[in-house]
Amino acid sequence: MTSLQRILYVEDEADIQAVAKLALEMVGGFEVKICSSGAEALRDAEGFAPQLLLLDVMMPGMDGPSTLAALRAIPSLSDVPAVFMTAKVQPAEVAHYKSMGAKDVIAKPFDPMGLADEIKRIWDRCHE
């Protein structure tokens, strides 16, 4: 199994970007590319060649699900595993997000200490 290195993270809020980047880089040892909007993600994603997509669900303009749909249209990103982050994690919603092609959903507010582990667990599960 290849190990996870490059994560593309789409999130509009600067504070949360900073915490998540710190958590993923320092604790997880990943390389993280941050995009502040869906449009930015569409512009930069292909060049970065991410192994995993991490998307906030609720963003102004293009939200997480539509960003994912647009990214999926790029051939090299068509089956990169994706994970949503959202404050609303009712079981029905989780099922809905998964049906849109997300491997899993991470609840917000997330615990900075545990975020990298959670991502690793999801990654491992994708490659079992």
Add this chain to the structure above:
Amino acid sequence: MSNSQQAEIFAAHLNKLRNDYLAHLPDEIDALRALALQMAEHGVSPLSVDELHHRLHKLAGSGGTFGLPELSQQASLLERQVKGWLESAEVNESELSGFVASIAVLNGTIGQAEKTVNYVQQKGCDLPGDTITVWLVDDDLLLGQEVGRQLESFNYEVRLFSSLGEADEAAQTSAPDILLLDVLFEAESNNATEVLSLYEHLYGLLCPLIFISSYDDFESRVNASKLNAKGYFLKPLNVPRLVNRISHLIDQRRAPPAKVMIVDDDIELTEHFRLTLMAAGMRVSVLDKPRQLMAHIAEFRPELILMDMHMPDFSGPELAGVIRQYENWASLPIVYLSAETDLGKQIAAMDRGADDFLIKPISDAQLVAAVRVRVERSRQLEAQISRDSLTGLLKHASIKEAVDTEVLRARRNEKPTTVVMLDIDHFKTVNDRYGHATGDIVISSIAMLLRQRLRQSDILGRYGGEEFVVVLPDCDQLHAKQLMEEVREGFARLQFNHSGSTFSCTLSAGMAETSKHGSSDGEALLILADEALYAAKRGGRNQIREAV
């Protein structure tokens, strides 16, 4: 770089981010307030509602990540309200001015994280526990009012709704601590266990959910279980039992953080464990000088010890043996954390007083789960040993011990502490007339009532059959009197059912305060309170007397 150095640097970075966040938070709240004010004064545009919604949503998410759960919760309530406006494309003017005021409330939540400890100490005598809001949704209005009234005697704030739709509307702007739902709504011929998910706001509430129903059918019970309901009670409702479940659910959410002590000579690794457990909300203390083991335990009073097997001066099993020599720490869980993979050695170590063995390296999540589950179990066990099974209050011996400790503490701190002894009036008649099962309900009701009305620092015990002891630290006689009068009145209002007929009970109490009886120890104060109780009984019952 080692793990622990990394954790330390990480924590430092995290702290810096948090400080930055806290620094610009007041500005963010000001901006929100300005936006809402502008809407109130100059009218509402779809764009401004959208922006408001978005900013509140961000606040709800970031508040939690930066350790401000209160802020996060408040912001998400407001977010829901604004979402309602977005969906109905209509904003009520009067609602807006209230909204501006609630934004100001957000400011108060910023200092919450640091203020929590002081807050509890400042509470003093006059504040009972925080109000718990219960929403009761039932189309049978008469029954709803009756149950509501009874729940209110237990100090719950009850809001009644006659339909799911009505409650759903309220859930857009506020949230209860407990949701009670009737199963069958006859007018709409709806089964709430089937249709709840259609009511988006009600369904989205994060509080515990309890169903009440006249029919015991398996399908509805399974549906309730799928909805993660925490109870399914049949009508006619046994209210004390329902209250018991509610207070249990609330207690669970309020459980104090686990206290863990780490004994390990590897400073870096210890630091990593400390950070990991603290990030999971636990309180952690590190012992680096094994000779001070017992003093450290007595001071910190851990609920679990994590210990390395091999340390330079003393081994883990040796230290565990020392701990087990002290009777009051005989049941303190001790868990070894070691790279020892030799099964024989592990078993030998367990023989010497340890409870379990965790193998290093261990993932953070595994460590947290292992510690949490053991602390929880030992709390349950502790509760079974020292607590009365009917009421959940301390038993005779434990409450006497607590009285002694608290009286000593009061003398040391030169603060008044009041000891109260109370007794149900004519309880024998209740037992004779309605049977012991009903008598038990009366007894557990008073226990729950006391728990509801008093502070968390107050100590409650079942002293004998229908006799109870309450210790109120930092509380003088005057305040204690007010508090107990509330309890007395609340108890007299409770209605008990016995095969169709209802009855109520009263109580009498006697109290004694430390500063009024200078040299008395715990035992002597209990006797004084008992004498005052008998004076109350002789004086006609249903009253509270102070010791002379």
